[in-house]
Amino acid sequence: MLKDQIASLPDSPGVYRYYNKEGLLIYVGKAKSLKKRVSSYFTKQSQYNRKTEKLVSEIVKLEYTLANTEFDALLLENNLIKQNQPKYNILLKDDKTFPYLCILKERFPRIISTRKYIAKQGEYFGPYSSVGAMNSVLELVRQLYSIRTCSLLLSNENIEEKKFKVCLEFHIGNCKGPCEGLQAESVYNEEIAQARYILKGNLSIVEEYFANQMKLAAEQLEFEKAGFYKFKLEKLENFQTKSLVVNRKLTDIDVVTIASSETDAFINYLQIKEGAIIFSKNLEIKKKLDEPDEEILSMAVQELRGEHRSNNPEVFTNKELSVKSDDFENIVPQIGDKKKLVDLSLKNALYLKREREINKEERKTKKNEVLHILQENLRLNQYPKIIECFDNSNFQGTNPVAAMVRFVDGKPDKKGYRHFNIKTVVGPDDFASMKEIVGRRYKRIMEEEGEYPQLIIVDGGKGQLSSACEALQELGLYGKIPIVGIAKRLEEIYYPDDSLPLLISKKSPALLLIQRIRDEAHRFGITFHRLKRSNSTFVTELESIPGIGKKTADKLLAHFRSFKKIKEATLDELKEVVGEAAAEKILAHANEKAIE
Secondary structure (H helix, E strand, O other): OHHHHHHOOOOOOEEEEEEOOOOOEEEEEEEOOHHHHHHHHHHOHHHOOHHHHHHHHHOOEEEEEEOOOHHHHHHHHHHHHHHHOOOOOOOOOOOOOOOEEEEEOOOOOOEEEEOOOOHHHEEEEOOOOOHHHHHHHHHHHHHHOOOOOOOOOOOHHHHHOOOOOOOHHHHOOOOOOHHHOOOOHHHHHHHHHHHHHHHHOOHHHHHHHHHHHHHHHHHOOOHHHHHHHHHHHHHHHHHHHHHEOOOOOOOOEEEEEEEEOOOEEEEEEEEEEOOEEEEEEEEEEEOOOOOOHHHHHHHHHHHHHHHOOOOOOEEEEOOOOOOOOOOOEEEOOOOHHHHHHHHHHHHHHHHHHHHHHHHHHHHHHHHHHHHHHHHHHOOOOOOOOEEEEEEEEEEOOEEEEEEEEEEEOOEEOHHHOEEEEOOOOOOOOHHHHHHHHHHHHHHHHHHHOOOOOOEEEEEOOHHHHHHHHHHHHHHOOEOOEOEEEEEOOOOEEEOOOOOOOEOOOOOOHHHHHHHHHHHHHHHHHHHHHHHHHHHHHHHHHHHOOOOOOHHHHHHHHHHHOOHHHHHHOOHHHHHHHHOHHHHHHHHHHHHHHHHO
């Protein structure tokens, strides 16, 4: 069915969607040719990594949507990934909210800072990469213009009725008193229009305006006024000098670069206005299927431009985008100021990559330190890279079970966890149970030529430890693998054949790690024991129904999972599993229970 569908796919751009047997969407992809791209998953599997092979093994259903161009397919792919978050797709996710400046829609509008984007509230500018960057722009605006900071309702009626008095801002020269009608609305709006240029990053327009006003005032011998504009011009030039990165002729540009490791991609995004960086952002992406940099970069460009409302006509990148767009021109600069911008962005991406690698190395070193301390405390010949811990669990002598947890490099390796049903021991005998499970575990490793641990921990005192040692002796492993027991009452560590506990500081990170591993083994064992006890009670109740045996009870258990679901099942649902006669008996029993 799937092969037939793939064979009939069109040779056109579009988006394909893969589903697993549960009907869950597990991957969304775009393609210039649906037929070629989808077919490649099933004909070139040997070329893919293990993650892609795993994806292909789960695919049972395929859906697709045609698009006019590959760029349209990219947009649809982005939307589907954001809506459904399939497990095999990378997700460009950043929970950080950036600050904006907003010119409010009101009479004598204020300029406020906010992290909430509400379009109807006013005209927004930004986002800014930090509060500091935003405040420096806001401070410049307030130094150059007299914008009110109060929240008074400055309606014609309120001003005419003299409801307000000027505040301190008026007396220190930061406001011209529109609340008392001391500044005309048209003059105030002219200043807002000038401020809007600065918020948009068009500083050259404002600079030219101040220079012309200064020149005009000087020609008319209004030297005080000329000095006023000169002061503003100096403030503006000082701000520009601090923020200028390259030639001011380079404007309205997005710069997006990528640096990759085997498992992650690191993105830096810059917005450039008149040679200055007006916004910067770093993004870290976890690779899912060993995606090429060009593909990740294409997705990142679309996402970042949309998220930060950029309509800049040029996008500079360090690698050519895999998907072309009519919305902007993609340029990979090789020389000059354009290349300087890309190099600066890439430097940020590489710095983020290096920072993450250092953090990862530090975490690894910290883990290694604990394991080295453990090696020293327990006087182990080998570094304990792999540690396995065993625990028994029973309730008043019923349903004896056991559990083993496996830690690798100080972290739980949950794929290595094991549950054990006790097979050879009758009754609540913890010592014999421990011997059985330890023997079964390492006999299997011997047979399968698996990897032995460098340390075995037994949850229990000297009795359980001795039993585990007997199992190792019978396998010829005793003395080859270090083994210790941790007594529950005083949290003491015991060696085989040593009546005295090992002296380890109660605050030692090594002892804390042993306790953590022991607690995890206990939790894992108790969970299994509760499930088994519940299932045992459930099966017993079913077997009490005349004509229902263990085989039928097990069938129902496997299908419905709980007695409650069986009681809620209809006659038809029960008949599908156990036949009509048995279904009627179970339904009758459930009804009797309900009447009781």
